[in-house]
Amino acid sequence: MKFKCNQTLPERAIHIALKGPDGGCQRGDGSGCFIASNVATTPGDMTERGCTYAGCRGVVGGPVKDAIQLTHGPIGCAFFSWGYRPHLADSDFHIKYTFVSDMNETNIVFGGEKKLLQCIIEASREFPDAKAVFVYNTCSTALIGDDGRDVAKQAEELIGKPVVFFECEGFRGVSQSMGHHVGNETIFRQLVGSVEPEGDFSRAINIIGDYNIKNDLRTFEYLFEAIGVRILTRFTGNVSVDDLKIMHKAALNVVHCQRSATYIAEMMRDKYGTPYIDVTLWGIKNMSQALRDTAAFFGLEAEAEEVIERELARIQPKLDHYRQRLQGKTVFIYQGGPRVWHWIELLRELGMETMTAATTFGHDDDYQKIFRQLKEGALVVDNPNVPEIEEILRDRRPDLFISGNKEKYVAYKMGVPFVNGHTYDTGPYAGFVGMVNFARDIDKALHAPIWKTLRSRARPAPVAHHTTHGFEEVE
Amino acid sequence: MSSITIQDRAVAINPTRSCAPIGAMLANYGIHGAITINHGSQGCATYPRHQMARHFREPVEVATTSLTEKTTVYGGKSNLLAALKNIWERFHPTLIMVCSTCLSETIGDDIPGVIDEFLERHPEVTIPILSVKTPSYIGNHTTGFDNFLKEIAGNLPDRRKKKGETNGKINIIPGWVNPGDIRELKHMLREMGLNGLWITDYSETLDGGYYEPRPHFARGGTTVEELRSSSKSLATIALQRYVGGEAARIYERRYGVPAHVLTMPIGLANTDAFVDTLVEITDHVIPEALQVERARLLDALVDTHMFTTGLRVALYGDPDLLEGLVGLVAEMGMTPAYVLTAADTMPWAEHMVELTEELGVESEIILKGDLHELHKRIKARPVDLLIGHSKGKFIADAEGIPLLRVGFPVEDRFGYHRRSIVGYNGSTALVDEITNLVFERRASSIVSNTLVERGVEGPSYVPISLPNGNGKLV
Numbered sequence: 001m002k003f004k005c006n007q008t009l010p011e012r013a014i015h016i017a018l019k020g021p022d023g024g025c026q027r028g029d030g031s032g033c034f035i036a037s038n039v040a041t042t043p044g045d046m047t048e049r050g051c052t053y054a055g056c057r058g059v060v061g062g063p064v065k066d067a068i069q070l071t072h073g074p075i076g077c078a079f080f081s082w083g084y085r086p087h088l089a090d091s092d093f094h095i096k097y098t099f100v101s102d103m104n105e106t107n108i109v110f111g112g113e114k115k116l117l118q119c120i121i122e123a124s125r126e127f128p129d130a131k132a133v134f135v136y137n138t139c140s141t142a143l144i145g146d147d148g149r150d151v152a153k154q155a156e157e158l159i160g161k162p163v164v165f166f167e168c169e170g171f172r173g174v175s176q177s178m179g180h181h182v183g184n185e186t187i188f189r190q191l192v193g194s195v196e197p198e199g200d201f202s203r204a205i206n207i208i209g210d211y212n213i214k215n216d217l218r219t220f221e222y223l224f225e226a227i228g229v230r231i232l233t234r235f236t237g238n239v240s241v242d243d244l245k246i247m248h249k250a251a252l253n254v255v256h257c258q259r260s261a262t263y264i265a266e267m268m269r270d271k272y273g274t275p276y277i278d279v280t281l282w283g284i285k286n287m288s289q290a291l292r293d294t295a296a297f298f299g300l301e302a303e304a305e306e307v308i309e310r311e312l313a314r315i316q317p318k319l320d321h322y323r324q325r326l327q328g329k330t331v332f333i334y335q336g337g338p339r340v341w342h343w344i345e346l347l348r349e350l351g352m353e354t355m356t357a358a359t360t361f362g363h364d365d366d367y368q369k370i371f372r373q374l375k376e377g378a379l380v381v382d383n384p385n386v387p388e389i390e391e392i393l394r395d396r397r398p399d400l401f402i403s404g405n406k407e408k409y410v411a412y413k414m415g416v417p418f419v420n421g422h423t424y425d426t427g428p429y430a431g432f433v434g435m436v437n438f439a440r441d442i443d444k445a446l447h448a449p450i451w452k453t454l455r456s457r458a459r460p461a462p463v464a465h466h467t468t469h470g471f472e473e474v475e
Numbered sequence: 476m477s478s479i480t481i482q483d484r485a486v487a488i489n490p491t492r493s494c495a496p497i498g499a500m501l502a503n504y505g506i507h508g509a510i511t512i513n514h515g516s517q518g519c520a521t522y523p524r525h526q527m528a529r530h531f532r533e534p535v536e537v538a539t540t541s542l543t544e545k546t547t548v549y550g551g552k553s554n555l556l557a558a559l560k561n562i563w564e565r566f567h568p569t570l571i572m573v574c575s576t577c578l579s580e581t582i583g584d585d586i587p588g589v590i591d592e593f594l595e596r597h598p599e600v601t602i603p604i605l606s607v608k609t610p611s612y613i614g615n616h617t618t619g620f621d622n623f624l625k626e627i628a629g630n631l632p633d634r635r636k637k638k639g640e641t642n643g644k645i646n647i648i649p650g651w652v653n654p655g656d657i658r659e660l661k662h663m664l665r666e667m668g669l670n671g672l673w674i675t676d677y678s679e680t681l682d683g684g685y686y687e688p689r690p691h692f693a694r695g696g697t698t699v700e701e702l703r704s705s706s707k708s709l710a711t712i713a714l715q716r717y718v719g720g721e722a723a724r725i726y727e728r729r730y731g732v733p734a735h736v737l738t739m740p741i742g743l744a745n746t747d748a749f750v751d752t753l754v755e756i757t758d759h760v761i762p763e764a765l766q767v768e769r770a771r772l773l774d775a776l777v778d779t780h781m782f783t784t785g786l787r788v789a790l791y792g793d794p795d796l797l798e799g800l801v802g803l804v805a806e807m808g809m810t811p812a813y814v815l816t817a818a819d820t821m822p823w824a825e826h827m828v829e830l831t832e833e834l835g836v837e838s839e840i841i842l843k844g845d846l847h848e849l850h851k852r853i854k855a856r857p858v859d860l861l862i863g864h865s866k867g868k869f870i871a872d873a874e875g876i877p878l879l880r881v882g883f884p885v886e887d888r889f890g891y892h893r894r895s896i897v898g899y900n901g902s903t904a905l906v907d908e909i910t911n912l913v914f915e916r917r918a919s920s921i922v923s924n925t926l927v928e929r930g931v932e933g934p935s936y937v938p939i940s941l942p943n944g945n946g947k948l949v
Contacts, residue, residue, distance in 0.1 A: 009565065053516075074577055100487045101487075122486045173543070174543060
């Protein structure tokens with residue numbers, strides 16, 4: 001499989017692979033070796049990747065609802081990461097407010113430690129109800145050697161609440177994936193286990209790696225509760241600082257996003273002996289399996305079967321309706337990482353087949369899971385760039401493209417139906433009821449009348465002739 | 476009398492501004508077939524792309540040199556060389572603009588030096604490659620836009636100009652505006668029978684149509700050839716003082732093209748100033764169409780004044796936009812109670828004090844301000860209307876105040892990038908929208924064109940400010 005757009009970029013070949021007839025991997029450079037992932041991006045290839053700060057501030061730390069979200073750096077990092085990711089909670093302080101030490105040139109020259117300390121004090125004075133201050137480091141403050149850890153320690157004594165310093169400067173690592181790791185590690189080190197609550201935690205679980213995008217949690221929390229377990233802490237959707245402090249008390253960690261949050265489950269296993277299970281909370285088979293696996297741990301199998309049966313009876317007629325409308329469609333999924341392999345099965349349950357799969361920051365284990373599930377002839381691309389995405393949309397012509405906001409408008413300009421898998425169009429999409437939302441959105445995307453209008457009525461661009469007013473139509 | 480406050484807090488809470496690279500990227504979108512390479516961490520390209528996609532609802536493509544730990548130690552030269560090569564070979568753009576970041580500036584990469592080396596190694600590359608300094612720790616998003624315009628003015632225009640040689644055009648530097656604004660300005664020039672040379676023009680590249688097949692480069696944008704000839708224009712008009720004003724002066728100093736630096740043409744007086752300048756440069760008369768549009772704006776101001784006079788308004792955003800808006804707000808009889816910018820430009824603040832004085836309104840001009848500060852002021856003394864970008868929605872929601880969305884970004888509504896707020900037509904649209912926002916907030920019904928106030932018992936409710944015994948507004 002060779003991309004036309006990669007004629008001058010032979011180094012991209014090892015990131016592209018077809019699933020072979022024997023189930024093996026045929027890589028773009030001709031070898032059978034596995035797809036290369038989690039390595040540095042080719043400069044100037046128009047990658048969609050973000051930075052470590054984005055993975056830490058945007059994904060892991062940002063959803064914590066009662067922490068002051070303070071960026072230590074210049075203004076841009078804080079502005080762009082503010083208020084667009086719908087990691088909802090039952091309060092909205094974390095979405096409405098962003099804080100930044102607003103480093104200017106003088107601060108860069110003379111150091112920003114004093115200013116950071118002052119910022120933490122001022123911010124906590126303005127918002128005394130906040131339970132902690134999360135400080136995110138950026139490229140410039142890391143380069144000038146600000147000792148943020150030390151400042152955080154000083155500040156903690158002064159304000160009397162946790163000051164958590166994340167070393168998530170953007171240039172670390174090769175993608176936002178490093179930021180997830182930093183986020184997990186820092187929260188674990190500084191918060192988890194800092195309080196020892198009394199009580200019975202024998203049936204308490206943590207949901208690890210769900211960020212409550214458009215209230216995803218609402219679609220499955222009640223299912224776990226119905227089988228008789230209690231959710232102690234959500235890492236990190238709709239979570240409070242106090243929840244994080246006691247999460248080590250849980251009897252079991254249920255790990256949903258296995259790229260951005262397995263780290264903390266492993267650290268808890270090693271330190272506290274808390275076992276964890278990997279689950280997928282999207283789709284019928286996977287969601288049911290998640291409930292069964294959780295129930296099996298606590299000896300609640302019968303309860304789980306009852307819940308599953310009751311829930312499926314509720315949604316089955318609706319899913320049947322959509323399956324009949326979606327049958328046989330092909331899909332191109334391009335997500336950050338795990339959602340690709342989380343959704344292959346879900347789409348199959350709706351009668352659709354994933355023929356192209358790509359991730360921004362997936363690691364080897366993500367691609368293993370993707371390859372295992374795909375059909376022969378499916379294409380896999382690691383860290384695809386804009387021309388590659390355009391070529392896939394144009395030449396492989398998927399019936400549906402599932403990706404994020406940036407890619408949405410590329411798909412629309414090329415006339416390809418699109419569903420926003422990052423922040424959802426009208427989610428939530430998780431759990432059983434969420435799957436009906438997902439199916440409904442896919443149905444809307446595929447069958448909206450606009451595509452027929454485009455096919456029958458779209459015209460080529462008018463020949464541009466240069467006038468004094470810029471490009472205009474020839475009359 | 477108006478006053479100036481410099482916000483004095485180390486931590487910025489809910490800033491009104493973002494950082495420099497996005498300004499340079501946006502301006503570069505106004506050149507047909509141009510591509511931006513952002514020299515820094517991947518986030519420095521991806522975040523602005525995402526922000527622009529949310530505002531313009533268009534594909535936004537910017538390359539990054541993907542700097543990592545290794546490059547912070549050894550420098551980013553090899554990454555930049557590779558990025559230049561890859562962009563050239565894969566896209567064959569008409570121009571490449573390399574903008575810097577905190578990271579590449581702090582490690583001290585010599586971007587112009589690397590570009591020279593690249594051009595030496597690749598003699599087949601004949602397109603211009605510009606370098607713009609855009610570290611986030613200097614200025615704000617408008618700084619990047621302005622630095623880009625200075626780079627264009629200094630490097631692209633043809634220096635070989637015979638005496639008296641002219642292309643018959645007028646350079647227009649709209650500044651940080653929306654595609655709809657550029658289209659309105661084009662309409663005005665067309666009506667005047669004049670030829671504009673737009674520096675730059677993203678009216679179509681960032682507000683494009685659906686075509687099959689999709690063009691290789693987005694339609695529209697000023698061509699590099701046009702920009703080369705901009706040294707031969709009759710004059711340059713910059714419509715924002717801080718975004719493009721300096722570039723206009725570069726045209727005057729280097730190429731002898733007279734510079735006219737104006738206030739953003741929002742409202743009657745500001746638009747008149749723009750039209751008068753066009754007349755002054757060219758001796759063309761004001762055409763019938765513009766005279767009618769002007770009269771229509773006056774008519775709209777008359778029709779609405781009973782509902783707008785005396786209202787208190789809070790405005791926030793970029794200095795140039797605020798300066799233009801204050802003109803219109805005053806013409807509508809409203810008081811620009813708080814005028815808040817994140818910028819730190821005292822000359823602007825002093826100018827705003829003079830301007831509000833002339834307009835007969837009293838304002839607090841707040842420099843280095845953020846939205847948290849504005850919110851505190853509004854809590855202490857409410858306003859009837861907020862004017863600014865989408866991030867003010869948190870104040871609007873909390874206080875139940877209508878928000879007129881203008882500027883960048885407007886990410887929570889569709890189509891604001893298509894609207895125009897400049898010229899006579901744009902101003903008329905704003906007058907209508909402001910009045911309607913006030914209606915929707917206050918009116919339970921509108922009977923015989925009269926507002927029936929919502930939730931008001933008896934005649935005691937006085938929605939506007941009245942002077943008390945000390946002559947101060949209460």
